[in-house]
Amino acid sequence: MMHLLPEWRADCQEAIDLLTEAVQLPPTKVIELTAHALRKVADARDGMIERLRDQPGADEAAEWRQALDTVNVTLSELTSVEYPSSFNRNHLNTAIELLRPLVDEGAPPQPQGRTEQGPSQKPAQNVAEGLQGIQGGIVEEPVRQE
Numbered sequence: 001m002m003h004l005l006p007e008w009r010a011d012c013q014e015a016i017d018l019l020t021e022a023v024q025l026p027p028t029k030v031i032e033l034t035a036h037a038l039r040k041v042a043d044a045r046d047g048m049i050e051r052l053r054d055q056p057g058a059d060e061a062a063e064w065r066q067a068l069d070t071v072n073v074t075l076s077e078l079t080s081v082e083y084p085s086s087f088n089r090n091h092l093n094t095a096i097e098l099l100r101p102l103v104d105e106g107a108p109p110q111p112q113g114r115t116e117q118g119p120s121q122k123p124a125q126n127v128a129e130g131l132q133g134i135q136g137g138i139v140e141e142p143v144r145q146e
Helices: 006-022 027-054 061-079 090-103 127-131
Strands: 112-115 118-123
Touching: 006 027, 006 061, 006 090, 027 061, 027 090, 061 090
Parallel strands: none
Antiparallel strands: 112 118
16 A cells, blocks of 8 residues: 555645546646646645655655656646647546556556557556656647637
């Protein structure tokens, strides 16, 4: 079982809820909800970093580092949603997939690599592998700022 602090788990769950809602919305709303979700994930990340600095030798430190790796990959996904004048909705689902193990009891987080066909089936061994493929993407529709 993951020993994440309740506030980290809550921030990740709130981000999942926001992203799940955003998936079906028009682009301007997607961007708005994605920004809120990004702030929640950043809050979890900041808490993890602070705790790791305060308690680097804690029994749970390895799990916290693994969760931090997942959160960092998720932040990369969320910042990739919006491109200049267009956005990619696929990053929302990938971010949800990355966060879900952090809130599901007993499931260790595993950053997932991405390809243009979608999330890979093989868990990434580290952040570098998790970031592999994130650079690619298919621009889905233009963003119109209203």
